[in-house]
Amino acid sequence: MAHNQLNALYSDLVRAFDARPSDLQTCGSLLSKLKIGLMEAGLLLPQGEPNLQDLVIARDILEIGAFWSIRTRDVPSFDRYFSQLQTFYTDFSSTLPPSKREYPIRGLNLIRLLTQNRIADFHSTLESLPLPAEAVSENPYLSHPINLERWLMEGSYSKVWNAREEAPVEEYKFFVDYLMSTIRNEIASCEEAAYESLPLDDAKTLLFFTSQSDLLTFAQNRGWQVNLTEKTITFSRKTEEQTEIPKDKLIARSLAYARELEQIV
Template identity: 55%
Template sequence: MSSLIQQHRELLENFTISSSNPSDKEVNKRIRSQLSKLKILLTEAGLLIPSSSANLEGLKVEDLILARDILEIGAFASIRDKDVEGFDRYINLLRGFYDDYSKILPPSQNHQPLIGLSLLRLLSSNSITAFHTALETLPVDVVRDSPYIQHPVNLERWLMEGSYSKVWRARQQAPREEYGFFVDQLMGTIRHEIASCEEKAYDQLPLSDAATLLFFDSMQQVLNFANERGWQINPTTQIVHFSNKSDSASAAKIPKKATITSNLQFAKELESIV
């Protein structure tokens, strides 16, 4: 256990450094390496996935707390690395500590922030049913009073209302820095939905209007997005021309002139019958 305790201490130190400078690649690389070693040590100690009778097998409460803390750091570090699948794995491992050992272990200050992040994860992947199912398992007072839970709850409500500007502002109101990652993913989904509506509603738009509708801060972001969607931009007029391929295909299959002629003929025949 001495090696586990020492490496846990070093992990905490590096994670603290990363918290003040998340872009430090060298520190983040050390954290990933330490987490890999620590998971092996936790497995050997029977702490990575402790059985429901772990408290009867000689494991101490402080050992379980240490294991829980390592997994919580792993979950936060995964988000900083933009590793969503890694985050999911850590959350699944932590559920045993949060559920099975809730009466044995003291509450963790990271519990609510991580539950809030897991709710955001469901929202960002459009898993609305799973979001509501997870929400229903939480105590009512926690849902009502915790800023970590209220953040995704508000986001879901604003999404249902179509209040996308409020979703956009929510990034600056996030209770933890890691929340911004999933809000950004959510905004990416929203932008593509808005873009699909623009393509159906307009043939063209001023570039500045498109930027406003899509909640972009810079023209370069709009240009990158336009390129991704296959939009054409006139550099002189600064007008975005939408590519309506589906509309063109429909027009080719259903000739407008023939359709109008046929409808007029049908109307005349109907009038003569009446």
């Protein structure tokens, strides 16, 4: 792909991404072409000493791709874009000018690790950040996932829910919603074990739903019985398997052991 064509496609990508709302379909089509162009130009995994401006453009394309992945709810795609950006964020950190998108993307990656329950990877990634500890805690894009992880470990699920409205960028809300889905299922399992039934309003509050229709959909998926007249939910309980204890065999075996002991003595 010619250099001029690559720049033209890049300009089209920026225009489609910055539109309100973003033209996600056009972005996806352009990103596919641009990644091929970056590979042909040796900029997808740059080596040696490439042109500085070309590196900035390549990094910008991949960063837009990372945000596009979240907006289209394609987490594996985000993972690939983030991996490709590591070369720019590490190997060329002293060469390239700072990117305003770097730490929002790093923060998104941290929350992604939380949603996948990769706590060890979360902490190792946090420790590898090129910032002192004080700067990390003061960075809103990094402090947000750090707080989420602490609240998850504490079981402070209401704080996780409230953090959705405090997200530093809109894309963070996607992962917070994902976390809340996991949390809801854990709470639902506890409710099934602890209660036979609950009032609808109580169940809605406990599960952090803002509308009754969302609660009813969730209840249907869990196989719960909903009584709209009495405004209650009855939890379905799995039939406990009762294991028959072979009493006669145990008694006979105990007597046999006793006789053997007597013969030994």
